[in-house]
Amino acid sequence: MDDELIKFKEVYKRFGKKVVLESIDLEIPENKITGIIGASGEGKTTILKLLVGFYKPSAGKITYAKREILKEKDLKKIVGFSTEDGSFHNRLTVKENLLHFATLHHIKRKSAKKRAEELMDLVGLSYARDTFAKNLSMGMKKRLDVAIALMHNPDVLIMDEPTADLDPLLRDNMLELIKKINKDNTTVILTTQILGEMDKVCDRIAILYDKKIIVQGTPKQIKEKYHASDLDDVFGCIFSKRDKVDVETGGALTPEQIEEIQNKIDETVKKE
Numbered sequence: 001m002d003d004e005l006i007k008f009k010e011v012y013k014r015f016g017k018k019v020v021l022e023s024i025d026l027e028i029p030e031n032k033i034t035g036i037i038g039a040s041g042e043g044k045t046t047i048l049k050l051l052v053g054f055y056k057p058s059a060g061k062i063t064y065a066k067r068e069i070l071k072e073k074d075l076k077k078i079v080g081f082s083t084e085d086g087s088f089h090n091r092l093t094v095k096e097n098l099l100h101f102a103t104l105h106h107i108k109r110k111s112a113k114k115r116a117e118e119l120m121d122l123v124g125l126s127y128a129r130d131t132f133a134k135n136l137s138m139g140m141k142k143r144l145d146v147a148i149a150l151m152h153n154p155d156v157l158i159m160d161e162p163t164a165d166l167d168p169l170l171r172d173n174m175l176e177l178i179k180k181i182n183k184d185n186t187t188v189i190l191t192t193q194i195l196g197e198m199d200k201v202c203d204r205i206a207i208l209y210d211k212k213i214i215v216q217g218t219p220k221q222i223k224e225k226y227h228a229s230d231l232d233d234v235f236g237c238i239f240s241k242r243d244k245v246d247v248e249t250g251g252a253l254t255p256e257q258i259e260e261i262q263n264k265i266d267e268t269v270k271k272e
């Protein structure tokens with residue numbers, strides 16, 4: 001694969017007795033766009049929060065450039081996080097929000113003003129610089145949050161459901177923005193439940209299923225593996241199997257059941 005930047009090795013995450021992620025193996029290449037697919041509640045956001053240091057693994061190791069991420073002193077400088085709910089302050093204007101977050105990253109005033117101008121131009125909010133965040137449309141709020149995450153010029157941009165609650169036109173605009181950011185040599189990691197988006201922007205995809213990453217690769221590789229025309233078909237193939245087992249057993253899948261499902265899928269592929 002391309003140059004590996006971030007790696008999860010047998011990572012577990014527990015909250016009390018509840019296991020949320022189990023033996024996660026995940027490789028994220030540098031300067032590419034990686035998408036993490038999973039149904040609602042599968043643990044996609046938990047993976048992102050492990051990446052930015054909000055959570056610590058219960059077991060296993062996460063490395064950045066072959067160094068353990070928890071020991072990375074400059075992690076906050078390296079990573080920018082655009083959350084699904086937004087980080088901005090409603091009572092500040094677009095420009096004031098950017099300058100406020102610049103102070104949190106200890107960016108000098110002159111440099112902060114210049115960076116704010118660059119980012120407002122990048123995300124298309126220059127005309128709204130003096131608009132209070134609370135008065136922005138949903139699409140504008142999403143773009144403001146992206147600009148805030150980029151204020152300190154991070155090497156990695158992490159985006160949690162960046163197109164959630166957007167109409168098709170605004171989703172396309174956000175996808176174009178993501179590609180533009182990536183062209184500036186920024187590694188992008190994102191989650192979404194709208195699978196067609198992954199085909200449009202992602203260089204690499206990982207599918208999170210019942211607490212584990214069960215497959216990862218390029219969109220083409222994954223579609224070929226499941227003999228699917230698009231990622232929606234892949235998703236349906238994988239998750240419909242679980243729904244059937246849940247109805248039969250009335251509970252969560254065991255590791256043996258996951259392996260059995262994967263074997264059945266592979267057998268189906270071979271027969272076709």
